[in-house]
Amino acid sequence: MCPSKFTLEREKLLKEKNKNQQRNHSFKSIICECGFEILLVPDLNEMVNAVAAHISEHHLKNNDPKKVELESERLWNLLIAQIFEKAAVESEPNE
Numbered sequence: 046m047c048p049s050k051f052t053l054e055r056e057k058l059l060k061e062k063n064k065n066q067q068r069n070h071s072f073k074s075i076i077c078e079c080g081f082e083i084l085l086v087p088d089l090n091e092m093v094n095a096v097a098a099h100i101s102e103h104h105l106k107n108n109d110p111k112k113v114e115l116e117s118e119r120l121w122n123l124l125i126a127q128i129f130e131k132a133a134v135e136s137e138p139n140e
């Protein structure tokens with residue numbers, strides 16, 4: 046059986062889709078000031094968990110609760126700002 050036009054079109058679409066995913070992947074992450082990379086995911090809860098988990102790792106290096114609080118706030122702002130920046134780029138028309 047030879048492939049129908051439908052199958053060929055579908056394969057083309059799938060290839061396009063993969064290409065787009067790969068391209069998006071390259072800038073779909075946020076980077077902490079320490080150099081740690083957090084992958085952007087469409088699920089905001091997961092994103093928040095990933096950021097929280099990473100920030101808690103910073104806390105391990107600091108014993109002063111006051112400093113930990115300030116540092117935590119600073120890092121949240123830094124990382125959340127990047128999430129919104131990336132989200133804004135994503136929603137722009139692809140031209």
Ligand SMILES: [Zn+2]
Binds near residue numbers: 078079080081099103
């Ligand atoms: Zn970090």
